[in-house]
Amino acid sequence: MLIRLRSRDGLERIQLEDGASVTAFMLAIQQQLGVPLEQQRISRDPALLTAKDGAGISLLNDYREAPLQSLGVTHGDLLFLLYDMERQVAPAYKPGPLDSNRPFGSKVTMADIIAKQRRVERQDKATVEGVSFDRAAANAFQQYCNSALAFSIKRGGICYGTVGEDNIVRVEFVFEPPQQGSQDELLLERGTPQEAQADFLAGVLGLQKVGWVFCQANKERDWIVSSGELQAMAAMQDEMGPKSVTVLVTWDANDHGGNVHFEAFQCSEQAVQLYKDGWFVPESEPSGISKMRNPKEPNVEQAVIVASKDADSVDNDWFLCACAILDHTGPLLSSFPVENRLIPQSASSLRDHLRKHSSLPYSSRLADLHLLLWLAGQPNLDQADMLAIVEAVREKAELMEGYKVIIDSIAGV
Known part of the structure; x- marks a missing residue:
């Protein structure tokens, strides 16, 4: 059973076996709360806590062998404990998540609860068609x-x-x-x-x-x-x-x-x-x-x-x-090997690609972003060169002869 115990320091709880005696109760207080047996004075009378030394108050200590239930103490009852030592007692009430930053005495409204939750709604349709x-x-x-x-x-x-x-x-x-x-x-x-x-x-x-x-x-x-x-x-x-x-x-x-x-x-x-x-x-x-x-x-x-x-x-x-x-079917080719895969891209990949699409104009043969991305990593071509090459691809324009020579040289053709 559970007994609530009020001292001058606060309210605490003691867990006991059903049918426990007063002695067992006092031992539990010593074990669970750390109050020595010799300091414990226990009573059902709240006047115990206001008396100077507990004199004249009926104490359960006088009936140590008696079961608590025989003295009228049952599950959930409130008893009073007096002792001389100094103790720190944890508050019996712990603020819940809805009580943070809430002024003392204010009420928790439904609006307060909802404010700490998020209503999840379904979206009817995507933003694209x-x-x-x-x-x-x-x-x-x-x-x-x-x-x-x-x-x-x-x-x-x-x-x-x-x-x-x-x-x-x-x-x-x-x-x-x-x-x-x-x-x-x-x-x-x-x-x-x-x-x-x-x-x-x-x-x-x-x-x-x-x-x-x-x-x-x-x-x-x-x-x-x-x-x-x-x-x-x-x-x-x-x-x-x-x-x-x-x-x-x-x-x-x-x-x-x-x-x-x-x-x-x-x-x-x-x-x-x-x-x-x-x-x-x-x-x-x-x-x-x-x-x-x-x-x-x-x-x-x-x-x-x-x-x-x-x-x-x-x-x-x-x-x-x-x-x-x-x-x-888009405007780009996708036949050049893709970057960062198990089989790496190479100059032979470029050579095979150019031969495969030899029937196309030169700039159209380069219209593969995987190929262009690989070319951009070659030391023979800088950012300005790549800009000129990609603009020719975009406009389907004739590529400058110098760039053809460089690319063919990289490909080994």
């Missing part, structure tokens, strides 16, 4: 994920393209930065000089970052994206703007083997804001549920309201907005 992926670029990405990696690990890339007046995102080029992938994790090395060079070259061609693409490893799951993937999507959307998208590539197994499947999504605008504000709890294991925590009120257990119910987590699907997925 759809995503159209250049066929050659899409094929180059999925073929590597399928043939080289067998969808055994995750792989990702940054999408460059345009957003048209029809509000459709058109992906023309995928830059694959250095990265580390596993079945559950994907770490892209961002902000590298190579990525800055890709930004420059794509910009000359009138392209900008419009999102990213990644493939999931071929493992059983019962969700579309994990919490970690959702947070990565929100980070990309925060970086690249509200019109940026995520393209998800998966392996769809069937009786005939399987097919590669492309899907396009955006995060809801609220998901992006929740990510920026630090509401997502990092996941320990991949899951289709995101744990949520109010970063300003971390002790609030159910920090969100979902479908009019208090909750501590949100189904990731709640944050997703599906986009129509289309394809098109």
Whole structure:
């Protein structure tokens, strides 16, 4: 049973076995509160605490062998304890998360409670009408994920393209930065000089970052994206703007083997804001549920309201907005080997590419951003040279003879 014990220092509680005697009670006080037996004076009379020395007050100490229940003491009763030593007693009441910075005596209103929670709403539709992926670029990405990696690990890339007046995102080029992938994790090395060079070259061609693409490893799951993937999507959307998208590539197994499947999504605008504000709890294991925590009120257990119910987590699907997925034939080639893959790019790659497209005008043969990005890393060409080459590609103009000689020399033709 539990006995409440009031002393001059505060209110405390003692846990006892049912049927405990006064002696057992006193020993428990000594063990749990640190008050020696010889200092304890215990009574049911509150006058004990105001008397000078407890004289004239009926004490339970006089009935040490008697069970507490025989003296009328039952579970939850309040007794009084007097002693001479100095002690510090922890407050019996501990402020809850809703009491922080609240003046004494003020009331907790429903508005106070709601202010510490975030109502999570579904977004009706994406901010773009759809995503159209250049066929050659899409094929180059999925073929590597399928043939080289067998969808055994995750792989990702940054999408460059345009957003048209029809509000459709058109992906023309995928830059694959250095990265580390596993079945559950994907770490892209961002902000590298190579990525800055890709930004420059794509910009000359009138392209900008419009999102990213990644493939999931071929493992059983019962969700579309994990919490970690959702947070990565929100980070990309925060970086690249509200019109940026995520393209998800998966392996769809069937009786005939399987097919590669492309899907396009955006995060809801609220998901992006929740990510920026630090509401997502990092996941320990991949899951289709995101744990949520109010970063300003971390002790609030159910920090969100979902479908009019208090909750501590949100189904990731709640944050997703599906986009129509289309394809098109863009203005660029995608036959040059892609950067940062297992097989490196080389001068022989350039030679094979130029021969393969020998029927095209020279500037059109160079209309492959993977090739241009590799050329930009060659010591024979500086930024000004690359600007002139890419402008000729953009305008489909005749390339200066000097640049042809340099490029042919690099290729060994």
